[in-house]
Amino acid sequence: MASNAQIQTVRADFLDPSLYDDTGIAGVPRLSRGTLLAALSRAFDLAEGRRPGHAQRVAYIGVYLADELGLDPTRIEEVFFGCLLHDVGMAACPAPAAEVARARREPAGLRSALASVPTGNWAEVIETLAAHCDYGAKVVRRLGLGESVARGVASHHDCWDGSGLPGAQNGERMPIVSRIVAAADRVEAMIDVEGSPLVVRRRGPQLVTDMAGSELDPAIAERMAALAIRDEFWLGFYDNDLAATLMSLNYGGIMNREELFDFLTVISDVVDARNGREAGRGRRVADFAHNVALACDVTERRADLVTVAALLQDIGTLGVPANVLSKPDILTIDEMSSVQLHPIYARDILSEIPGLGAPAWWVGCHHERVDGKGYPGMLEGEEVPLEAQIIGICEAFDALTSDRPYRKAMGGADAIEVLRGLSGTRFDPYVIERFESAAGPFA
Ligand SMILES: [Fe+2]
Ligand SMILES: [Fe+2]
Ligand SMILES: [Fe+2]
Structure with missing residues (x-):
């Protein structure tokens, strides 16, 4: 049986961002x-x-x-x-x-x-x-x-x-x-x-x-x-x-920045179709996340990777049974556990792609909360990457300002008020403040 020390080592490896991040981040990689x-x-x-x-x-x-x-x-x-x-x-x-x-x-x-x-x-x-x-x-x-x-x-x-x-x-x-x-x-x-x-x-x-x-x-x-x-x-x-x-083999030719974003937009629409969301939502959230990243003084190149991560954030939901994703009722514990695997699936898949180690880590953390009550790693405070919070807050804002079967869309100002209420629990106050400055024209 594994000792406690061994278990902690495994946990530490799993949560070690250096396994994914690339300190000399070079913007979107040239991918075929x-x-x-x-x-x-x-x-x-x-x-x-x-x-x-x-x-x-x-x-x-x-x-x-x-x-x-x-x-x-x-x-x-x-x-x-x-x-x-x-x-x-x-x-x-x-x-x-x-x-x-x-x-x-x-x-x-x-x-x-x-x-x-x-x-x-x-x-x-x-x-x-x-x-x-x-x-x-x-x-x-x-x-x-x-x-x-x-x-x-x-x-x-x-x-x-x-x-x-x-x-x-x-x-x-x-x-x-x-x-x-x-x-x-x-x-x-x-x-x-x-x-x-x-x-x-x-x-x-x-x-x-x-x-x-x-x-x-x-x-x-x-x-x-x-x-x-x-x-x-x-x-x-x-x-x-x-x-x-x-x-x-690099089939299909290398994509430039715009081609890559357009290509991933199609993939994002496939994921949204499975989740019962309208096409175009992923690109909207990703473009917004790019602006919020710049408002957080992230470099242009890193902000491009935030766009990539935002477009692919929910690709792991392809591993969640469709009947669980569309269930209108409260989920059972087992169903909730399967939903909570989606950031892990996404992180593992993206980490195989050359140059996407950092987005893989952010996507893996997009449901973490600064109060430590998120998933899958229950990270706390600064352990939750800024970029993951940016993706999370843009996604939350978009959800609040979109119609849902059970409620009408909120206005931008009301949605921001709701997000302010999540300061220090779901999001870092700095991210909310920067989000507000970037959202100004939308709110
Ligand atoms: Fe998600
Ligand atoms: Fe097949
Ligand atoms: Fe088939």
Whole structure:
């Protein structure tokens, strides 16, 4: 059993901001779309109820297959993004019935998925599956990743033999990028079900061959079966550094500051959709947080990172069951515990992104309170980073001045009065005073 000293060491490590912060903060890092999405895909895995890294492993299989099939570099990039984002639509779906949720996780196309669902519920399953495909394709278009990627996401549950969602295309009428995304998702899910790498290595080629002509394009299945007997493929698949390898491909081009903010605004809207909030709210809060950061004498470069943190603050809610997020009633203790994990999920996901260590720490602290009654770390006073408080106060102001199902929006002056009442408990008095000076024109 761990001694008290050991437990304290663990707690101290968990709460040590130096693990995340970058003392020579250099403003928004130069990130490619591929690097960012490879990391953020872990949040989409949470929404899909998959083992962490599912989307990344699908991308690895897809890119490997696309390369083996001799696709040109542009198509390979499209496969990469289609694979990473195939289930981004799940992030915004309303809470599904249990059997719908199970069917969506089936390691196969629509036909096999429906086999696990009572006949009477097929319509609901098909409707939900179609909704996440459509929504996912819309997100891809908004991210500017192109029609080919959008179609790959829209058709990832379709099968070679035409059994798929209404309007599914079959055979070679399904674009090659779509066929590879669908195949990579099914192969990864099949590997996941088998569990042991040794069993997968032995049975994999036959399992893939069995899907040829029904679930999968026979040519893709044949190539996959050939890949599955190569050690080199499996060593890459089970490599602990798979995420870093995918990020280092830098697909999709490096984004400048404005492009990064616009890209993250789309992600923020996905998170808001899951939380039942209107699109555009995340960007509004983030722009406000940027102004408040400057009013707190934070440097322009650091203020840009506050914008990034504000846009991604609630990405961890993708790991909270949708029915808990939308529950109109008081939460049970278990439900509350799952909600309180969202800053931790977000911190862990963001800390994987080069140059976003500091925002990862701030996001992890955005529900801390200066009186020590916040979560998840119960930090106190100055332990709560200024930037985390800035994000928290802008979010609180926006919530108070927006309509809610149970109350009308407050005026700016009334909202500021409410925030003043939180001085010394939720927020440091300095942050409230600086917030007021920045909010002047809005209040
Ligand atoms: Fe799906
Ligand atoms: Fe999947
Ligand atoms: Fe939050």
